[in-house]
Amino acid sequence: MHVDAMTVPQPLGQVGDLARRTQSAGFSGLLFTETGRTAYLNAAVASQAAPGLELSTGVAVAFPRSPFVTAAAAWELQEATGGNFRLGLGTQVRTHVVRRYGAAFERPGPRLRDYLLAVKACFSAFRSGKLDHHGEFYDLDFITPQWSAGPIDAPDPKVEIAAVNPWMLRMAGEVADGVHVHPIGEPGYIGRHVLPKVAEGAAIAGRPASDVAIIVPVMTIVGDTxxxxxxxxxxxxxxxxxxxxxxxxxxxxxxxxxxxxxxxxxxxxxxxxxxxxxxxxxxxxxxxxATESTWDALAGKLIDKYGATATRLVLYNAVGDPERFERYGEVARLVSARSASA
Structure with missing residues (x-):
């Protein structure tokens, strides 16, 4: 089980330092949400500042960007990180997508499924020179060499989605490489909904459920007083x-x-x-x-609570006070080490 730190995107001049501190503290990676600033630009700066650090969008808003634009950004980030970038996508909610971004939102679940498959078709096109995706919402079949990023010396980026309801979880199991559980997704919800629905979707696709990463954000309350x-x-x-x-x-x-x-x-x-x-x-x-603990007991509590279900934990509130951030990094290192030896 890997442990990442979550952050809202920072001013670009500050991202490099955060990435270096994240890596040296002991986190496996850094996950960028998307708010008023873009996750992709932050990930680009971080990729140059901390080579080897795993980076992901968690999650980037899908519909305001065309699948091709998203695929091209992810492709470049995968190349820049040497294969350590994961593309996390989400629908957001109707008000934001329609009234803030000015994009279509009808039937968001099926639209996101088609979007994800279109992104993967673009990855294939960058390698092969042939773009061939014909879905309900996206129809892509034209690419020329000067408009293609071309092959890279890394595997295709993993494409993960944020999912809450049973339909979306099943869809993630069928076509995605991972699912981002909601920040209020406590262990009971993961057991009742996430794992069985992801497994159902994986069975439809004829693959093991273990092919789908379960990424769980964790809110923590930590202190020795x-x-x-x-x-x-x-x-x-x-x-x-x-x-x-x-x-x-x-x-x-x-x-x-x-x-x-x-x-x-x-x-x-x-x-x-x-x-x-x-x-x-x-x-x-x-x-x-949430998970409440003293510092010494936190790693054990996280393993006990999520070790049997999560592929990656994302510490929701680790970034902030520098001293606490370093202590969270020590916990992340312990969780990863104990999980690997279990």
Whole structure:
């Protein structure tokens, strides 16, 4: 089990230092979300600053970019990292895609499936010179040498998707190289939905479920004193309230025994009461959905909790305070070493 650090994209002048610190601290890789800044440019800078560090988008928004544009960016990053880049794609939600990006969003699950297959067809075209993808949403069949990146001395990038509901998880198992579990995807949800649905999809494709990486972001509350952990707990509570406000994720709370959580959070959100949103996430929610520990015990807790299910862990809140970042890196190194020897 590998352990990555998650970060929002940084100003480009700061990314190189972060990548070098991530590598020296002991993390396997660095995962870039996509917010107001682009994940791809950050990954490009990081690839030059820290050779050998595994880099991924976790996740980049798919639909506003054509599959060819996305494939070309991933191809160059795979070459720049010597084969250590993974392309993570997601749909985002309708409001962002339509009203912020000005792109189409209809039938996002099937659209993302077709998008992923189109990206892989572009990878094949870069090697062969022939582009031949004909799907429901994307129809690609023209490429010439000057518009092709050409072959690279590395395997095709892995293409992973963010998935929450059963249909998307099954689709990931069928056509993707990995699935990014949602940040509020606690172990019960992974066991009930992620693993069986990914396995169903893999069976449709005639391949083992182990071919599909399970990438799990983990919110942690770590400290050797109550005061340290209290501060971390409040930050995690706010993050969970943010994610928990999305209606599509309500079933995750409900199945874990916290019925109605999303509705209560949304009521506060509509009133502009952000403190009230966080207050809907109780200590019981936090205990079920986050991992709380002292520093010495954290590696063991993460292995016990996720060792049988996750291919990669992504530490959601490791980046920040430099001293804590170094300690998280030590934990990442321990988890990877113990997992490899198990």
């Amino acid at each position: 109550d005061e340290e952990r209290d501060k971390q707990r409040d930050a995690v509570r706010a993050s969970m309230a943010f994610y928990g406000s999305t209606p599509n994720y309500a079933f995750i709370w409900d199945e874990a025994g916290f019925e109605g959580t999303t509705a209560r959070i949304r009521e506060k959100q509509k009133a502009g009461d952000f403190a009230g949103m966080a207050a809907q996430v109780s200590d019981e929610h936090v205990a079920a959905f």
